[in-house]
Amino acid sequence: MLELKDVNVSYGAIHAIHDASLTVQDGEIVSLIGANGAGKTTILHTITGLKEATSGSIRYNDLDLRATDASKLISYGIAHVPEGRHIFPGMTVLENLEMGAYSQGKNTELLEKNKALVFERFPRLKERYRQLAGTLSGGEQQMLAMGRALMGNPKILLLDEPSMGLSPLLVKEIFSIIKYCHEMGITILLVEQNAKMALGIADRAYVLETGNITISGDAKELLADERVKKAYLGQ
Protein backbone atom coordinates (compact mmCIF):
# COMPACT_ATOMS: atom_id res chain seq x y z
CA MET A 1 0.00 0.00 0.00
CA LEU A 2 1.27 3.40 -1.00
CA GLU A 3 0.36 6.19 1.36
CA LEU A 4 1.02 9.93 1.25
CA LYS A 5 0.16 11.96 4.32
CA ASP A 6 0.11 15.77 4.44
CA VAL A 7 2.85 16.11 1.88
CA ASN A 8 4.12 19.61 1.08
CA VAL A 9 6.47 20.37 -1.78
CA SER A 10 8.10 23.65 -2.73
CA TYR A 11 10.11 24.86 -5.68
CA GLY A 12 12.12 27.56 -3.98
CA ALA A 13 9.62 30.10 -2.73
CA ILE A 14 6.75 28.56 -4.68
CA HIS A 15 4.66 26.26 -2.58
CA ALA A 16 3.59 23.71 -5.21
CA ILE A 17 1.79 21.01 -3.21
CA HIS A 18 -0.30 21.75 -0.12
CA ASP A 19 -0.92 18.98 2.41
CA ALA A 20 -1.61 16.31 -0.16
CA SER A 21 -2.79 12.97 1.19
CA LEU A 22 -3.60 9.95 -0.90
CA THR A 23 -3.55 6.19 -0.63
CA VAL A 24 -3.26 3.44 -3.20
CA GLN A 25 -4.35 0.03 -1.95
CA ASP A 26 -2.78 -3.12 -3.38
CA GLY A 27 -4.54 -4.25 -6.53
CA GLU A 28 -6.22 -0.91 -7.21
CA ILE A 29 -6.09 1.45 -10.13
CA VAL A 30 -6.02 4.98 -8.78
CA SER A 31 -6.13 8.02 -11.03
CA LEU A 32 -4.82 11.44 -10.22
CA ILE A 33 -6.30 14.02 -12.54
CA GLY A 34 -5.83 17.73 -12.84
CA ALA A 35 -5.10 20.57 -15.22
CA ASN A 36 -1.69 21.70 -16.45
CA GLY A 37 0.46 22.93 -13.62
CA ALA A 38 -1.74 21.45 -10.92
CA GLY A 39 1.20 19.50 -9.55
CA LYS A 40 0.47 15.97 -10.77
CA THR A 41 3.98 15.27 -11.98
CA THR A 42 5.42 16.93 -8.89
CA ILE A 43 3.54 14.46 -6.72
CA LEU A 44 4.90 11.51 -8.69
CA HIS A 45 8.41 12.90 -8.55
CA THR A 46 8.04 13.37 -4.83
CA ILE A 47 6.96 9.75 -4.43
CA THR A 48 9.96 8.50 -6.37
CA GLY A 49 12.37 10.87 -4.66
CA LEU A 50 13.37 12.83 -7.76
CA LYS A 51 11.94 15.82 -5.89
CA GLU A 52 12.18 16.23 -2.16
CA ALA A 53 9.13 16.94 -0.01
CA THR A 54 9.42 19.69 2.57
CA SER A 55 7.15 17.94 5.04
CA GLY A 56 4.76 15.02 5.38
CA SER A 57 5.26 11.28 5.11
CA ILE A 58 5.38 8.97 2.10
CA ARG A 59 5.28 5.28 2.86
CA TYR A 60 5.14 2.15 0.73
CA ASN A 61 4.15 -0.70 3.04
CA ASP A 62 6.82 -0.41 5.73
CA LEU A 63 9.24 1.56 3.64
CA ASP A 64 9.83 5.26 4.21
CA LEU A 65 10.11 6.59 0.65
CA ARG A 66 11.34 10.00 1.71
CA ALA A 67 14.51 8.38 2.98
CA THR A 68 14.90 6.11 -0.06
CA ASP A 69 16.96 7.01 -3.10
CA ALA A 70 15.08 7.17 -6.43
CA SER A 71 17.29 4.48 -7.93
CA LYS A 72 16.45 2.00 -5.16
CA LEU A 73 12.68 2.07 -5.74
CA ILE A 74 12.58 -0.45 -8.56
CA SER A 75 14.18 -3.08 -6.36
CA TYR A 76 11.29 -2.58 -3.92
CA GLY A 77 8.82 -3.11 -6.75
CA ILE A 78 7.95 0.49 -7.57
CA ALA A 79 8.33 1.33 -11.26
CA HIS A 80 8.07 4.87 -12.53
CA VAL A 81 7.22 5.61 -16.17
CA PRO A 82 8.16 9.27 -16.43
CA GLU A 83 6.20 11.87 -18.34
CA GLY A 84 7.16 12.41 -21.95
CA ARG A 85 8.39 8.84 -22.46
CA HIS A 86 11.89 9.03 -21.13
CA ILE A 87 13.40 6.26 -23.18
CA PHE A 88 17.07 5.94 -24.12
CA PRO A 89 16.94 7.25 -27.72
CA GLY A 90 20.45 6.22 -28.70
CA MET A 91 20.03 2.61 -27.61
CA THR A 92 18.19 -0.17 -29.38
CA VAL A 93 14.76 -1.33 -28.26
CA LEU A 94 16.27 -4.49 -26.83
CA GLU A 95 18.90 -2.54 -24.92
CA ASN A 96 16.21 -0.27 -23.53
CA LEU A 97 14.31 -3.27 -22.22
CA GLU A 98 17.44 -4.78 -20.76
CA MET A 99 18.12 -1.56 -18.88
CA GLY A 100 14.71 -2.01 -17.29
CA ALA A 101 15.93 -5.27 -15.79
CA TYR A 102 19.06 -3.56 -14.49
CA SER A 103 18.08 -3.88 -10.85
CA GLN A 104 17.87 -7.68 -11.09
CA GLY A 105 21.58 -8.00 -11.68
CA LYS A 106 22.64 -10.95 -13.77
CA ASN A 107 19.48 -13.02 -13.36
CA THR A 108 19.28 -14.05 -17.02
CA GLU A 109 16.45 -16.52 -16.49
CA LEU A 110 14.15 -13.82 -15.16
CA LEU A 111 15.36 -11.47 -17.89
CA GLU A 112 14.43 -13.92 -20.65
CA LYS A 113 11.08 -14.63 -19.04
CA ASN A 114 10.18 -10.97 -18.75
CA LYS A 115 11.49 -10.23 -22.22
CA ALA A 116 9.26 -12.94 -23.68
CA LEU A 117 6.31 -11.52 -21.73
CA VAL A 118 6.88 -7.97 -22.94
CA PHE A 119 7.38 -9.06 -26.54
CA GLU A 120 4.21 -11.09 -26.38
CA ARG A 121 2.24 -8.09 -25.17
CA PHE A 122 3.99 -5.60 -27.44
CA PRO A 123 4.51 -7.33 -30.79
CA ARG A 124 5.52 -4.00 -32.29
CA LEU A 125 8.54 -3.89 -30.05
CA LYS A 126 9.47 -7.40 -31.08
CA GLU A 127 9.37 -6.41 -34.73
CA ARG A 128 11.70 -3.51 -34.05
CA TYR A 129 13.95 -4.87 -31.35
CA ARG A 130 17.15 -3.91 -33.16
CA GLN A 131 16.01 -0.42 -34.08
CA LEU A 132 17.24 2.64 -32.21
CA ALA A 133 14.55 3.68 -29.73
CA GLY A 134 14.76 7.31 -30.84
CA THR A 135 13.46 6.34 -34.26
CA LEU A 136 10.22 4.83 -32.94
CA SER A 137 6.94 6.67 -33.24
CA GLY A 138 5.42 8.35 -30.20
CA GLY A 139 3.06 5.49 -29.43
CA GLU A 140 5.78 2.90 -29.81
CA GLN A 141 8.01 4.90 -27.51
CA GLN A 142 5.29 4.95 -24.88
CA MET A 143 4.91 1.18 -25.23
CA LEU A 144 8.66 0.82 -24.87
CA ALA A 145 8.68 2.95 -21.72
CA MET A 146 5.94 0.78 -20.24
CA GLY A 147 7.60 -2.41 -21.42
CA ARG A 148 10.82 -1.30 -19.82
CA ALA A 149 9.05 -0.66 -16.54
CA LEU A 150 7.53 -4.16 -16.69
CA MET A 151 11.01 -5.67 -17.12
CA GLY A 152 11.71 -4.71 -13.51
CA ASN A 153 8.96 -7.00 -12.18
CA PRO A 154 7.09 -4.17 -10.48
CA LYS A 155 4.33 -4.51 -7.90
CA ILE A 156 3.15 -0.96 -8.46
CA LEU A 157 3.39 1.15 -11.60
CA LEU A 158 3.48 4.93 -11.43
CA LEU A 159 2.37 6.17 -14.86
CA ASP A 160 2.86 9.82 -15.74
CA GLU A 161 0.56 10.96 -18.57
CA PRO A 162 0.91 7.88 -20.77
CA SER A 163 -1.56 9.35 -23.27
CA MET A 164 0.37 12.56 -23.83
CA GLY A 165 0.57 13.51 -27.50
CA LEU A 166 -0.97 10.31 -28.81
CA SER A 167 -3.83 9.84 -31.23
CA PRO A 168 -7.17 8.65 -29.78
CA LEU A 169 -6.65 5.18 -31.19
CA LEU A 170 -3.25 4.85 -29.56
CA VAL A 171 -4.61 6.22 -26.30
CA LYS A 172 -7.11 3.37 -26.33
CA GLU A 173 -4.30 0.92 -26.95
CA ILE A 174 -2.25 2.34 -24.07
CA PHE A 175 -5.22 2.12 -21.73
CA SER A 176 -5.85 -1.47 -22.70
CA ILE A 177 -2.23 -2.15 -21.79
CA ILE A 178 -2.78 -0.52 -18.42
CA LYS A 179 -5.77 -2.79 -17.88
CA TYR A 180 -3.68 -5.78 -18.88
CA CYS A 181 -0.98 -4.83 -16.36
CA HIS A 182 -3.66 -4.53 -13.72
CA GLU A 183 -4.97 -7.96 -14.55
CA MET A 184 -1.47 -9.29 -14.06
CA GLY A 185 -1.78 -8.13 -10.48
CA ILE A 186 0.09 -4.84 -10.71
CA THR A 187 -1.21 -1.91 -8.68
CA ILE A 188 -1.43 1.28 -10.71
CA LEU A 189 -1.22 4.96 -9.89
CA LEU A 190 -2.17 6.82 -13.04
CA VAL A 191 -1.56 10.51 -13.53
CA GLU A 192 -3.60 11.85 -16.42
CA GLN A 193 -5.01 14.89 -18.13
CA ASN A 194 -7.41 12.80 -20.11
CA ALA A 195 -9.94 12.73 -17.28
CA LYS A 196 -12.60 10.74 -19.09
CA MET A 197 -10.32 7.82 -19.92
CA ALA A 198 -8.56 7.96 -16.57
CA LEU A 199 -11.80 7.92 -14.60
CA GLY A 200 -13.23 5.22 -16.83
CA ILE A 201 -10.47 2.78 -15.99
CA ALA A 202 -9.85 3.61 -12.33
CA ASP A 203 -11.33 2.27 -9.11
CA ARG A 204 -10.78 5.49 -7.24
CA ALA A 205 -9.57 8.93 -8.19
CA TYR A 206 -8.21 12.18 -6.81
CA VAL A 207 -8.61 15.60 -8.37
CA LEU A 208 -5.72 17.98 -7.99
CA GLU A 209 -6.21 21.72 -8.35
CA THR A 210 -3.30 24.14 -8.01
CA GLY A 211 -1.52 21.98 -5.50
CA ASN A 212 -4.54 20.94 -3.46
CA ILE A 213 -6.43 17.69 -3.59
CA THR A 214 -9.96 19.04 -3.81
CA ILE A 215 -12.11 16.05 -4.69
CA SER A 216 -11.57 12.37 -4.10
CA GLY A 217 -13.67 9.27 -4.23
CA ASP A 218 -15.01 6.47 -6.36
CA ALA A 219 -14.02 6.98 -9.97
CA LYS A 220 -17.49 6.24 -11.36
CA GLU A 221 -19.03 8.77 -8.99
CA LEU A 222 -16.47 11.39 -9.95
CA LEU A 223 -17.31 10.80 -13.58
CA ALA A 224 -20.84 11.94 -12.74
CA ASP A 225 -19.76 14.71 -10.38
CA GLU A 226 -20.89 18.14 -11.54
CA ARG A 227 -17.66 19.90 -10.59
CA VAL A 228 -15.49 17.39 -12.43
CA LYS A 229 -17.79 17.48 -15.41
CA LYS A 230 -17.52 21.22 -15.59
CA ALA A 231 -13.79 21.50 -15.05
CA TYR A 232 -12.42 18.55 -17.00
CA LEU A 233 -15.01 16.96 -19.16
CA GLY A 234 -16.26 20.20 -20.70
CA GLN A 235 -19.90 19.42 -20.14
Next chain:
Amino acid sequence: MFKCGRSNRMKKIESKKVAYLLNFIAICIFFGILMILFKKEVFGSRTSYFQGICTTACYTIIMVASLNLLTGFMGEFSLGHAGFMSVGAFSSAILTNYLAESGIPSFVLFLMCLLVGGIAAGITGIAVGVPALRLRGDYLCIVTVAFAEIIRVAFCNFKITGGGKTMSGITRLSNFYWVFWVMVICVTIMYMYVRSRYGRTVMAIREDYIAASASGINVTYYKVLTFTISAFFAGIAGAIYAHYMTAIIPTNFNFNYSAEFLTEVIIGGTGSLTGSVIGAAFLSALPELMRQFSNYRMLAYSIVLVLVMIFKPSGIFGTYEFSLVRVINRLLGKSTTGSTASKKTVQEVE
Protein backbone atom coordinates in the same frame (compact mmCIF):
# COMPACT_ATOMS: atom_id res chain seq x y z
CA MET B 1 15.41 -15.43 -31.86
CA PHE B 2 15.45 -13.83 -28.47
CA LYS B 3 16.38 -16.89 -26.50
CA CYS B 4 20.04 -16.83 -25.79
CA GLY B 5 20.62 -20.57 -25.64
CA ARG B 6 23.66 -22.07 -24.06
CA SER B 7 25.24 -23.17 -27.31
CA ASN B 8 24.71 -19.75 -28.78
CA ARG B 9 26.39 -18.11 -25.84
CA MET B 10 29.37 -20.45 -25.93
CA LYS B 11 29.93 -19.52 -29.53
CA LYS B 12 29.77 -15.86 -28.65
CA ILE B 13 32.45 -16.09 -25.99
CA GLU B 14 34.65 -18.06 -28.30
CA SER B 15 34.40 -15.54 -31.08
CA LYS B 16 35.04 -12.76 -28.58
CA LYS B 17 38.27 -14.47 -27.52
CA VAL B 18 39.24 -14.91 -31.14
CA ALA B 19 38.49 -11.24 -31.75
CA TYR B 20 40.72 -10.15 -28.89
CA LEU B 21 43.46 -12.49 -30.08
CA LEU B 22 43.22 -11.20 -33.65
CA ASN B 23 43.46 -7.62 -32.50
CA PHE B 24 46.38 -8.45 -30.25
CA ILE B 25 48.21 -10.04 -33.16
CA ALA B 26 47.47 -7.00 -35.34
CA ILE B 27 48.84 -4.70 -32.66
CA CYS B 28 51.96 -6.86 -32.31
CA ILE B 29 52.54 -6.77 -36.06
CA PHE B 30 52.11 -3.01 -36.11
CA PHE B 31 54.48 -2.65 -33.17
CA GLY B 32 56.97 -4.98 -34.90
CA ILE B 33 56.93 -2.88 -38.05
CA LEU B 34 57.55 0.31 -36.10
CA MET B 35 60.32 -1.35 -34.13
CA ILE B 36 62.06 -2.62 -37.25
CA LEU B 37 61.75 0.84 -38.84
CA PHE B 38 63.32 2.44 -35.81
CA LYS B 39 65.98 -0.21 -35.16
CA LYS B 40 67.13 -0.30 -38.80
CA GLU B 41 67.25 3.47 -38.73
CA VAL B 42 65.24 3.71 -41.92
CA PHE B 43 64.70 7.39 -41.22
CA GLY B 44 68.40 7.92 -40.71
CA SER B 45 69.18 10.81 -38.46
CA ARG B 46 65.49 11.57 -37.98
CA THR B 47 64.75 8.30 -36.19
CA SER B 48 64.62 9.77 -32.72
CA TYR B 49 62.49 12.61 -34.03
CA PHE B 50 59.91 10.16 -35.34
CA GLN B 51 60.11 8.17 -32.15
CA GLY B 52 59.34 11.36 -30.29
CA ILE B 53 56.26 12.02 -32.38
CA CYS B 54 55.06 8.48 -31.76
CA THR B 55 55.56 8.81 -28.00
CA THR B 56 53.66 12.09 -28.00
CA ALA B 57 50.90 10.43 -29.99
CA CYS B 58 50.73 7.59 -27.44
CA TYR B 59 50.16 9.73 -24.37
CA THR B 60 47.82 11.98 -26.31
CA ILE B 61 45.81 8.91 -27.24
CA ILE B 62 45.46 7.98 -23.56
CA MET B 63 44.38 11.54 -22.74
CA VAL B 64 41.87 11.74 -25.57
CA ALA B 65 40.43 8.29 -24.93
CA SER B 66 40.00 9.08 -21.24
CA LEU B 67 38.31 12.37 -22.08
CA ASN B 68 36.07 10.50 -24.51
CA LEU B 69 34.86 8.36 -21.60
CA LEU B 70 33.42 11.56 -20.15
CA THR B 71 32.40 13.40 -23.29
CA GLY B 72 31.34 10.60 -25.57
CA PHE B 73 30.03 7.96 -23.22
CA MET B 74 28.82 9.97 -20.25
CA GLY B 75 27.83 13.03 -22.27
CA GLU B 76 29.49 15.60 -20.01
CA PHE B 77 32.03 18.07 -21.32
CA SER B 78 35.18 18.67 -19.38
CA LEU B 79 37.42 21.58 -20.22
CA GLY B 80 39.85 20.90 -17.42
CA HIS B 81 41.31 17.57 -18.32
CA ALA B 82 44.83 19.00 -18.48
CA GLY B 83 44.41 19.66 -14.75
CA PHE B 84 44.31 15.93 -14.05
CA MET B 85 47.26 15.43 -16.36
CA SER B 86 49.11 18.06 -14.38
CA VAL B 87 48.36 16.30 -11.09
CA GLY B 88 49.64 13.02 -12.55
CA ALA B 89 52.73 14.63 -14.01
CA PHE B 90 53.80 16.46 -10.86
CA SER B 91 53.04 13.70 -8.38
CA SER B 92 54.98 11.15 -10.41
CA ALA B 93 57.84 13.58 -10.99
CA ILE B 94 58.12 14.22 -7.26
CA LEU B 95 58.25 10.46 -6.71
CA THR B 96 61.05 9.94 -9.23
CA ASN B 97 63.09 12.81 -7.89
CA TYR B 98 62.72 11.28 -4.46
CA LEU B 99 63.66 7.76 -5.57
CA ALA B 100 66.23 8.76 -8.21
CA GLU B 101 69.22 7.52 -6.22
CA SER B 102 67.58 4.44 -4.74
CA GLY B 103 68.74 2.10 -7.50
CA ILE B 104 65.30 0.73 -8.35
CA PRO B 105 65.32 -0.76 -11.86
CA SER B 106 64.01 1.89 -14.21
CA PHE B 107 61.17 -0.28 -15.51
CA VAL B 108 59.81 -0.84 -12.01
CA LEU B 109 60.22 2.85 -11.28
CA PHE B 110 58.34 3.67 -14.48
CA LEU B 111 55.43 1.46 -13.46
CA MET B 112 55.43 3.00 -9.98
CA CYS B 113 55.29 6.46 -11.56
CA LEU B 114 52.34 5.54 -13.70
CA LEU B 115 50.50 4.11 -10.74
CA VAL B 116 51.24 7.06 -8.47
CA GLY B 117 50.35 9.56 -11.19
CA GLY B 118 47.13 7.72 -11.94
CA ILE B 119 46.06 7.30 -8.33
CA ALA B 120 46.85 10.92 -7.44
CA ALA B 121 44.76 12.12 -10.37
CA GLY B 122 42.04 9.59 -9.51
CA ILE B 123 41.77 10.88 -5.94
CA THR B 124 41.61 14.43 -7.28
CA GLY B 125 38.91 13.19 -9.63
CA ILE B 126 36.81 11.96 -6.70
CA ALA B 127 37.37 15.21 -4.81
CA VAL B 128 36.25 17.28 -7.80
CA GLY B 129 33.60 14.86 -8.99
CA VAL B 130 31.57 14.42 -5.81
CA PRO B 131 30.52 18.09 -5.56
CA ALA B 132 30.76 18.95 -9.27
CA LEU B 133 28.76 16.07 -10.72
CA ARG B 134 25.60 17.33 -9.08
CA LEU B 135 25.76 19.79 -11.96
CA ARG B 136 25.13 19.02 -15.59
CA GLY B 137 26.11 20.36 -18.98
CA ASP B 138 27.46 23.89 -19.20
CA TYR B 139 27.66 24.31 -15.44
CA LEU B 140 29.82 21.24 -14.99
CA CYS B 141 31.99 22.41 -17.85
CA ILE B 142 32.66 25.72 -16.10
CA VAL B 143 33.51 23.93 -12.86
CA THR B 144 36.10 21.79 -14.66
CA VAL B 145 37.68 24.90 -16.17
CA ALA B 146 37.83 26.42 -12.70
CA PHE B 147 39.35 23.23 -11.31
CA ALA B 148 42.17 23.21 -13.89
CA GLU B 149 42.90 26.87 -13.14
CA ILE B 150 43.03 26.16 -9.40
CA ILE B 151 45.49 23.32 -9.99
CA ARG B 152 47.64 25.50 -12.22
CA VAL B 153 47.76 28.41 -9.78
CA ALA B 154 48.31 26.11 -6.81
CA PHE B 155 51.20 24.30 -8.50
CA CYS B 156 52.71 27.67 -9.42
CA ASN B 157 52.88 28.46 -5.73
CA PHE B 158 53.74 25.17 -4.06
CA LYS B 159 57.39 24.80 -3.25
CA ILE B 160 57.32 21.07 -3.90
CA THR B 161 56.18 21.58 -7.50
CA GLY B 162 58.89 24.08 -8.28
CA GLY B 163 56.91 27.16 -7.37
CA GLY B 164 56.23 28.43 -10.86
CA LYS B 165 59.67 27.65 -12.15
CA THR B 166 60.26 24.73 -14.46
CA MET B 167 60.63 21.49 -12.58
CA SER B 168 63.56 19.98 -14.41
CA GLY B 169 65.96 17.10 -14.09
CA ILE B 170 63.29 14.41 -14.04
CA THR B 171 64.77 11.07 -15.05
CA ARG B 172 63.83 10.20 -18.61
CA LEU B 173 61.94 6.96 -18.13
CA SER B 174 59.44 7.08 -20.98
CA ASN B 175 60.61 5.49 -24.17
CA PHE B 176 58.49 4.68 -27.15
CA TYR B 177 58.47 0.91 -26.65
CA TRP B 178 57.15 1.03 -23.10
CA VAL B 179 54.76 3.88 -23.74
CA PHE B 180 53.25 2.06 -26.70
CA TRP B 181 52.27 -0.93 -24.58
CA VAL B 182 51.04 1.23 -21.73
CA MET B 183 48.81 2.97 -24.27
CA VAL B 184 47.54 -0.38 -25.61
CA ILE B 185 46.72 -1.59 -22.10
CA CYS B 186 45.03 1.68 -21.10
CA VAL B 187 42.86 1.82 -24.21
CA THR B 188 41.96 -1.86 -23.86
CA ILE B 189 40.87 -1.35 -20.24
CA MET B 190 38.80 1.67 -21.24
CA TYR B 191 37.29 -0.30 -24.10
CA MET B 192 36.37 -3.15 -21.76
CA TYR B 193 34.83 -0.67 -19.33
CA VAL B 194 32.71 0.87 -22.06
CA ARG B 195 31.55 -2.53 -23.29
CA SER B 196 30.76 -3.82 -19.81
CA ARG B 197 27.59 -3.59 -17.77
CA TYR B 198 29.05 -0.42 -16.28
CA GLY B 199 29.58 1.14 -19.68
CA ARG B 200 26.03 0.38 -20.74
CA THR B 201 24.81 1.98 -17.54
CA VAL B 202 26.86 5.11 -18.16
CA MET B 203 25.47 5.36 -21.69
CA ALA B 204 21.95 5.03 -20.31
CA ILE B 205 22.65 8.00 -18.03
CA ARG B 206 23.86 9.97 -21.05
CA GLU B 207 20.70 9.12 -22.97
CA ASP B 208 18.26 10.08 -20.22
CA TYR B 209 19.13 10.40 -16.57
CA ILE B 210 15.53 10.39 -15.31
CA ALA B 211 14.80 7.13 -17.09
CA ALA B 212 18.10 5.74 -15.88
CA SER B 213 17.21 6.60 -12.33
CA ALA B 214 13.75 5.07 -12.78
CA SER B 215 15.42 1.89 -14.01
CA GLY B 216 17.29 1.61 -10.73
CA ILE B 217 20.61 3.17 -11.67
CA ASN B 218 22.38 5.21 -9.04
CA VAL B 219 23.22 8.11 -11.35
CA THR B 220 25.61 9.99 -9.08
CA TYR B 221 27.63 6.88 -8.25
CA TYR B 222 28.24 5.98 -11.87
CA LYS B 223 29.05 9.55 -12.82
CA VAL B 224 31.66 9.86 -10.10
CA LEU B 225 33.03 6.42 -10.95
CA THR B 226 33.47 7.29 -14.61
CA PHE B 227 34.90 10.69 -13.77
CA THR B 228 37.44 9.03 -11.48
CA ILE B 229 38.45 6.42 -14.06
CA SER B 230 38.84 9.15 -16.64
CA ALA B 231 41.00 11.19 -14.24
CA PHE B 232 43.07 8.09 -13.42
CA PHE B 233 44.03 7.56 -17.06
CA ALA B 234 44.69 11.28 -17.53
CA GLY B 235 47.07 10.99 -14.57
CA ILE B 236 48.87 8.10 -16.25
CA ALA B 237 49.22 10.18 -19.41
CA GLY B 238 50.60 12.98 -17.25
CA ALA B 239 53.18 10.65 -15.71
CA ILE B 240 54.32 9.54 -19.16
CA TYR B 241 54.49 13.18 -20.25
CA ALA B 242 56.62 14.20 -17.26
CA HIS B 243 59.12 11.40 -17.79
CA TYR B 244 59.31 12.03 -21.49
CA MET B 245 59.76 15.81 -21.35
CA THR B 246 61.96 15.59 -18.22
CA ALA B 247 61.03 19.20 -17.48
CA ILE B 248 57.52 20.35 -16.65
CA ILE B 249 55.99 23.69 -15.80
CA PRO B 250 52.49 24.16 -14.34
CA THR B 251 51.54 26.84 -16.86
CA ASN B 252 51.80 24.28 -19.67
CA PHE B 253 48.66 22.58 -18.44
CA ASN B 254 46.44 25.50 -19.23
CA PHE B 255 43.03 25.97 -20.74
CA ASN B 256 44.39 25.74 -24.29
CA TYR B 257 45.86 22.34 -23.61
CA SER B 258 42.53 21.06 -22.24
CA ALA B 259 40.69 22.51 -25.23
CA GLU B 260 43.12 20.77 -27.56
CA PHE B 261 42.18 17.38 -26.12
CA LEU B 262 38.50 18.17 -26.42
CA THR B 263 39.04 19.13 -30.06
CA GLU B 264 40.71 15.81 -30.69
CA VAL B 265 37.83 13.94 -29.07
CA ILE B 266 35.34 15.73 -31.29
CA ILE B 267 37.40 15.30 -34.46
CA GLY B 268 37.86 11.60 -33.73
CA GLY B 269 34.19 11.12 -32.95
CA THR B 270 32.52 11.40 -29.56
CA GLY B 271 31.50 7.98 -28.41
CA SER B 272 34.06 6.08 -30.46
CA LEU B 273 37.28 4.95 -28.79
CA THR B 274 38.83 3.92 -32.10
CA GLY B 275 37.93 7.39 -33.32
CA SER B 276 39.79 8.83 -30.35
CA VAL B 277 42.85 6.72 -31.10
CA ILE B 278 42.92 7.83 -34.69
CA GLY B 279 41.92 11.43 -34.01
CA ALA B 280 44.59 11.81 -31.35
CA ALA B 281 47.29 10.13 -33.40
CA PHE B 282 46.40 12.14 -36.49
CA LEU B 283 46.16 15.50 -34.78
CA SER B 284 49.29 15.09 -32.70
CA ALA B 285 51.27 14.09 -35.78
CA LEU B 286 49.72 16.71 -38.05
CA PRO B 287 51.56 19.81 -36.77
CA GLU B 288 54.85 17.93 -37.10
CA LEU B 289 54.08 16.67 -40.58
CA MET B 290 53.34 20.23 -41.65
CA ARG B 291 56.63 21.63 -40.47
CA GLN B 292 57.53 22.66 -44.00
CA PHE B 293 54.73 25.22 -43.96
CA SER B 294 56.55 26.79 -41.00
CA ASN B 295 54.54 29.86 -40.02
CA TYR B 296 51.39 28.74 -41.79
CA ARG B 297 51.37 25.48 -39.87
CA MET B 298 48.69 26.39 -37.36
CA LEU B 299 46.64 27.94 -40.13
CA ALA B 300 46.64 24.65 -42.01
CA TYR B 301 45.78 22.86 -38.78
CA SER B 302 42.72 25.02 -38.31
CA ILE B 303 41.68 24.49 -41.93
CA VAL B 304 41.80 20.74 -41.39
CA LEU B 305 39.58 21.12 -38.32
CA VAL B 306 37.09 23.29 -40.16
CA LEU B 307 36.94 20.89 -43.08
CA VAL B 308 36.28 17.90 -40.84
CA MET B 309 33.53 19.79 -39.02
CA ILE B 310 31.87 20.81 -42.30
CA PHE B 311 31.97 17.43 -43.99
CA LYS B 312 31.71 15.13 -40.99
CA PRO B 313 30.22 17.04 -38.03
CA SER B 314 30.03 13.93 -35.89
CA GLY B 315 33.79 13.46 -36.16
CA ILE B 316 35.81 11.10 -38.31
CA PHE B 317 34.24 8.00 -36.78
CA GLY B 318 31.03 9.33 -35.21
CA THR B 319 29.93 6.66 -32.76
CA TYR B 320 31.19 3.89 -35.01
CA GLU B 321 33.89 1.57 -33.68
CA PHE B 322 36.38 0.19 -36.11
CA SER B 323 36.40 -3.58 -35.88
CA LEU B 324 39.10 -5.73 -37.35
CA VAL B 325 36.92 -8.82 -37.08
CA ARG B 326 34.17 -7.17 -39.08
CA VAL B 327 36.64 -6.22 -41.80
CA ILE B 328 38.02 -9.75 -41.97
CA ASN B 329 34.53 -11.23 -42.05
CA ARG B 330 33.60 -8.94 -44.89
CA LEU B 331 36.75 -9.82 -46.79
CA LEU B 332 35.99 -13.49 -46.37
CA GLY B 333 32.42 -12.81 -47.46
CA LYS B 334 30.93 -14.13 -44.26
CA SER B 335 27.71 -12.70 -42.99
CA THR B 336 28.30 -10.08 -40.35
CA THR B 337 25.04 -10.64 -38.55
CA GLY B 338 26.61 -12.85 -35.89
CA SER B 339 27.27 -10.43 -33.12
CA THR B 340 30.98 -10.93 -33.21
CA ALA B 341 32.45 -9.01 -30.39
CA SER B 342 33.83 -6.09 -32.26
CA LYS B 343 37.00 -4.94 -30.71
CA LYS B 344 38.90 -1.92 -31.79
CA THR B 345 42.41 -2.17 -32.90
CA VAL B 346 44.74 0.16 -31.21
CA GLN B 347 47.34 0.19 -33.90
CA GLU B 348 46.40 1.98 -37.11
CA VAL B 349 47.84 5.42 -37.53
CA GLU B 350 50.61 6.63 -35.33
